Amino acid sequence: MNTETQPLHFYKYQGAGNDFILVDNRSLFFNSDDYEAVSKLCDRRFGIGADGLMLLQSHPEFDFEMVYYNADGMPGSMCGNGGRCIVAFAKQLRLIDRETNFLAVDGPHYAKISPEGNWVELQMINVNQINRDGEAWVLDTGSPHYVLQTQGLDTLDVYSEGKAIRNNETYGAKGINVNFVEDFGDHLFVRTFERGVEDETYACGTGVTAVALAHAAATGKHGHISTPVKVLGGNLRIDFDHHHGQFTGIFLCGPAELVFTGTR
Incomplete structure (x- = not known):
């Protein structure tokens, strides 16, 4: 055609x-x-x-x-x-x-x-490796992601901050998706700069998945975990099992x- x-x-x-x-x-x-x-x-x-x-x-x-x-x-x-x-x-x-x-x-x-x-509840790939880049976490949930905890996320210039990280010397021309997360206790608030779109999007499924796994690693949570996530476009949930740095049974759940x- x-x-x-x-x-x-x-x-x-x-x-x-x-x-x-x-x-x-x-x-x-x-x-x-x-x-x-x-x-x-x-x-x-x-x-x-x-x-x-x-x-x-x-x-x-x-x-x-x-x-x-x-x-x-x-x-x-x-x-x-x-x-x-x-x-x-x-x-x-x-x-x-x-x-x-x-x-x-x-x-x-x-x-x-x-x-x-x-x-729809979509099973994602297992994640067996998670790395650090300074204060950030870096992992691949089907797409590569950079996760950085912050405060005052509602007013953060996600476009400028995310673009700078996505294009820095560490990640080169291939780039990386950049997620900023704020922990509100009963849920995580996430905003994402997506490579390929080259802008902030209202949601990123592999991104919120990466954020939930990184949050479990950062807080030392193990066992079966269900993490509510708020994004600009609504609400998602990530369910998974975490044992000794191994993330399995990962499901991205939300509306379609x-x-x-x-x-x-």
């Missing part, structure tokens, strides 16, 4: 304010190598507007395959909220019912979805909503 000249039927989803363009590409009509077209579709002034674009494709060993692109048009690493949204999309397409196993760039994922299709459909 030439994405510039032929009509494209798309679905717009959001998960806690993290928004995505979804395309049913089981027939492989969408030219997935046309990175410029993806970038134009994600543009908020001249396109549909989104934090990223996902293709749902067939796979012989899974219910479907998730192919993800950042807003800059380039193929991205794992997107947690995108994963939750594509599960809701698969349910809408009647590919799945209450559970699914699908393939993403970081490997297989299991997820379960509410009967109404608006709440169809916003609208259209043809471009």
